[in-house]
Amino acid sequence: MSFFESFSQIRGILKSIDLNAVSKLSKRVDLNKLMATVSKMDDADLAKMVRMMQAGAAKKKEHPPVNGDFYELDKTLTEEDREIQLKVREFMNNEIRPIANEYWNKAHFPMHIIPLMAKLNICGLTYQGYGCAGKSALLEGFIAMEMARVDSSISTFFGVHSGLAMGSIYLCGSEEQKAYWLPIMQRMEIIGAFGLTEPEVGSGAAGGLTTTCKKVGDEWVLNGQKKWIGNATFSDITIIWARNLDDNQVKGFIVKKDNPGFEAKKMEDKMALRTVQNALITLTDCKVPEMDRLQNANSFKDTANVLRMTRAGVAWQAVGCGRGAYELALKYTMERKQFGRPIAGFQLVQDLLVTMLGDLTAMQTMVYRLSQLQDSEQLADEHASLAKVFCTLRMRSIVDHARELFGGNGILLEYDIARFVADAEAIYSYEGTKEINSLIVGRAITGESAFV
Structure with missing residues (x-):
C-alpha cells in the first residue's frame, strides 16, 4: 500500500468520524502535529495505523451466549420441571453467587440462606409422600448441577441434608419415623x-x-x-x-x-x-x-442403598462444577483482550474450549442416562460408580483447562475459578474414591472381586 493510498484511507476514516468527536479530540491533542507525524510515517507504519483505525471504527462484535448445555438437554424437561430448574438457577445467581467467595474464604456457612432455600420446596424431591414432591431423579440431577454450577459447597450442603440424611430415613426408617422426620426436614425446619x-x-x-x-x-x-x-x-x-x-x-x-x-x-x-x-x-x-x-x-447393605442413590447425585455435582468452570472460562476469553483482540479468537484458546466442552457434554449425557436408569428402578451400584469415576475425572480436566485460560488471574479468588479448582478435589474424593468405584465397576464386568 503506497503512502497516498494509506493517507487517502485515513482521510476517509476521519471524514466518517463525527465532527463532535473531532472537536473533543482537538482539545486533547494538537491535530496539526498529529498529521505532521503521520506524514512522516513509512508505508508499513501507515498500513498498521489504517488497520487499527478500521478496527476501532468497526462495530463491536456480538458473541454467542455463554451456555454449557451444548446438546440442549434441558429442553427435554417438562415445562413444570424446567420451571423448577430455572427457579433454582435464579436463586443460585441472586442469593449465592454474590456471597460465594466471601463465605468460602472465611470458611463460614451462610445460615441466612436456609429459609430462602426452603422456599424453593425442593428437599426430598424424588421421595413419595411426607410432603415431598415425588419428582424424577432426572430433575433432581439437574438441580444438583445448577447448584454446583455456582457453588459446590452449597450443592454439598443440600445433598447431605436432602439426599444422605433424609434418604437414610426414607429408605431405612419405620413408617412412624418417616412420618415424623421427613416433613419437617423437607421444610428445612431441621437440618440433617x-x-x-x-x-x-x-x-x-x-x-x-x-x-x-x-x-x-x-x-x-x-x-x-x-x-x-x-x-x-x-x-x-x-x-x-x-x-x-x-x-x-x-x-x-x-x-x-x-x-x-x-x-x-x-x-x-x-x-x-x-x-x-x-x-x-x-x-x-x-x-x-x-x-x-x-x-x-x-x-x-442398607447403608449401601443410600449411597447408591446419592452417588448418582455426586456425578451430577461433578457435571455442575465442570459446567460452571467452562462457562466462567468461556466468558473470560470473550472479555479478556491481548494483542488488540479477545483471546477467544486465538486457535489454542478455542482448542482448549472445545476440549472442555466435549468432556462436559459427555458427562452430561452420561448422567442423563444414569437418572433415567434410576427413574426406571434399574440403577445398580456399578452404574452409579462408573458415572462417579468418569465425571469426576473429566471435571478435574475441565477445571484445570479453565484455570489455564485465566492465566495469572486464575489464582485470584475474585475470578471464581480458583474456588472451582479447589472444590473439584473434594468432589473427586468423597462418596467413594476413584479407585474404590473403579473396583465396583470392575467386579461387575469381570465377575471377579479385587477388593482386599
Missing part, C-alpha cells in the same frame, strides 16, 4: 447430617466400622468417632452408622445434637469446600433410645 466415615475408616466402611453400638435395656450405647461429617457442626440430627457388638451388623441411628455423649468439633484448614462445615464427631457412651434406631437398617 450423615455420619459414616471415620478417622481410620473411609473406603473400608463395608469391611468393619470401629464406631460401635450395644443395646442396654431400651437404649443403645454408641462409642467411637466420625470424621468429615458435613453440616454436623450445626445440624439438628445426624444419622450415625455403627457396628453392633452383639451381631457385628451395621445399624443406623438418628442422633440429636443435644444427646449426652455427642460432640461435634469443626474441622479447620480445609483447602476445598470451605463453606461446608465438616465435623469430627466423638461419641462417648452416647445413649440413643430404641425409637431413634432406624428400624429397617440391619446391615451395611
Whole structure:
C-alpha cells in the first residue's frame, strides 16, 4: 500500500468520524502535529495505523451466549420441571453467587440462606409422600448441577441434608419415623447430617466400622468417632452408622445434637469446600433410645442403598462444577483482550474450549442416562460408580483447562475459578474414591472381586 493510498484511507476514516468527536479530540491533542507525524510515517507504519483505525471504527462484535448445555438437554424437561430448574438457577445467581467467595474464604456457612432455600420446596424431591414432591431423579440431577454450577459447597450442603440424611430415613426408617422426620426436614425446619466415615475408616466402611453400638435395656450405647461429617457442626440430627457388638451388623441411628455423649468439633484448614462445615464427631457412651434406631437398617447393605442413590447425585455435582468452570472460562476469553483482540479468537484458546466442552457434554449425557436408569428402578451400584469415576475425572480436566485460560488471574479468588479448582478435589474424593468405584465397576464386568 503506497503512502497516498494509506493517507487517502485515513482521510476517509476521519471524514466518517463525527465532527463532535473531532472537536473533543482537538482539545486533547494538537491535530496539526498529529498529521505532521503521520506524514512522516513509512508505508508499513501507515498500513498498521489504517488497520487499527478500521478496527476501532468497526462495530463491536456480538458473541454467542455463554451456555454449557451444548446438546440442549434441558429442553427435554417438562415445562413444570424446567420451571423448577430455572427457579433454582435464579436463586443460585441472586442469593449465592454474590456471597460465594466471601463465605468460602472465611470458611463460614451462610445460615441466612436456609429459609430462602426452603422456599424453593425442593428437599426430598424424588421421595413419595411426607410432603415431598415425588419428582424424577432426572430433575433432581439437574438441580444438583445448577447448584454446583455456582457453588459446590452449597450443592454439598443440600445433598447431605436432602439426599444422605433424609434418604437414610426414607429408605431405612419405620413408617412412624418417616412420618415424623421427613416433613419437617423437607421444610428445612431441621437440618440433617450423615455420619459414616471415620478417622481410620473411609473406603473400608463395608469391611468393619470401629464406631460401635450395644443395646442396654431400651437404649443403645454408641462409642467411637466420625470424621468429615458435613453440616454436623450445626445440624439438628445426624444419622450415625455403627457396628453392633452383639451381631457385628451395621445399624443406623438418628442422633440429636443435644444427646449426652455427642460432640461435634469443626474441622479447620480445609483447602476445598470451605463453606461446608465438616465435623469430627466423638461419641462417648452416647445413649440413643430404641425409637431413634432406624428400624429397617440391619446391615451395611442398607447403608449401601443410600449411597447408591446419592452417588448418582455426586456425578451430577461433578457435571455442575465442570459446567460452571467452562462457562466462567468461556466468558473470560470473550472479555479478556491481548494483542488488540479477545483471546477467544486465538486457535489454542478455542482448542482448549472445545476440549472442555466435549468432556462436559459427555458427562452430561452420561448422567442423563444414569437418572433415567434410576427413574426406571434399574440403577445398580456399578452404574452409579462408573458415572462417579468418569465425571469426576473429566471435571478435574475441565477445571484445570479453565484455570489455564485465566492465566495469572486464575489464582485470584475474585475470578471464581480458583474456588472451582479447589472444590473439584473434594468432589473427586468423597462418596467413594476413584479407585474404590473403579473396583465396583470392575467386579461387575469381570465377575471377579479385587477388593482386599
